[in-house]
Amino acid sequence: SQQGEEDPQALSIQEGENATMNCSYKTSINNLQWYRQNSGRGLVHLILIRSNEREKHSGRLRVTLDTSKKSSSLLITASRAADTASYFCATDPRDDKIIFGKGTRLHILP
């Protein structure tokens, strides 16, 4: 069954603005991860937040997790052209099957 679902499907913002992407999931999880994919390339792991954590930072990335609402958000601050990519959340639902959502396509406008 589908786990993570990102929202919005696509997002265009001006360079320098903040980008927020959301992810909702259905079942209990051990952790939630965010990945980036540049066109035609493999996915790159960005950040992992465990089910007992509420917020985590890494550079310009801020991830929140609300297990009561089964949702997470990824905030990219001060966006740059190089941030243009697709962003996926992935959930680890307590088995060895890490499931990805459909992704958010982020486009940073110059």
Next chain:
Amino acid sequence: EPEVTQTPSHQVTQMGQEVILRCVPISNHLYFYWYRQILGQKVEFLVSFYNNEISEKSEIFDDQFSVERPDGSNFTLKIRSTKLEDSAMYFCASSLVRGDGLHFGNGTRLTVT
């Protein structure tokens, strides 16, 4: 930085033919995965592999698919009789610890004609 490598980068095959997609995971990693992505859409889980056996597989991973770690470094995905709908990007991934972030290769684009 160590990386996951996949070969070939692009494979074209005729319907009904067997294909083997190859991956070399990061050397000290213990958990191995195959995913596929059709036309830049969602990334679909196929199979996970640990301790020389399949630990989880999806509905997509039917008896036409198999995985093997033949020599302690390579991790292969075999599709016995390809169908048109098997056309996709196939990604290999590995991790050191279960539940850790996955390291992905750059994928093999499989085109079935």
